[in-house]
Amino acid sequence: MEKRNNTYQLTLKELTLKDGSEGDKIVEFDFDNHDNLFQIFELINSKKIFEDEQTAQEFALGLKLFTEVMLKNKQHPLFEELRPAIMEFMKKLKSQ
Template identity: 35%
Template sequence: MASGYTYEISLKLVRARDGSVPTDPASLTFEHVSHDDILGIVERMRNGSGLDSNASAAVAVGTKLLGEVMIREKKNPLFDPLRAGLHEFIASLKQKTAT
């Protein structure tokens, strides 16, 4: 069993590009293990990033999901172009949202 926090991530289409509401919406659910408290990070982002609540949550969750996969897949060259930039971005976020 992986150590850390295990999250269930869910995504559901609530409105299509044309503004219509689907009667049978597409959805996706998966589990993700993180060494960090993602919900705590979302709260810090909401309080200190200057972004609105939804944007703060999207940035926090997206960054943590991508970052964790990159850590686990450190030998995969797919992520090489992102490594330095993501590391710098996360360091900047931590400074702006420190509590």
């Protein structure tokens, strides 16, 4: 049985840079995630971990992008020391 993932498209556009100049770069890519990210956004918002919704969404998106890459590359030595801490962090987050 084939495992199915949700597919998303992310567009990141520079608006302004810290030197005050206008940004001109855009990155766009499709990616898969085993979770429904919009449900995750709602869940993180409902837990009131952060004061505002945007911070909660930035947190949730960053965490889900990072952990999905880590899951897809379980054997990569880069994640060897980090994996136990991330697993513990995720347990703590889910228990809140």
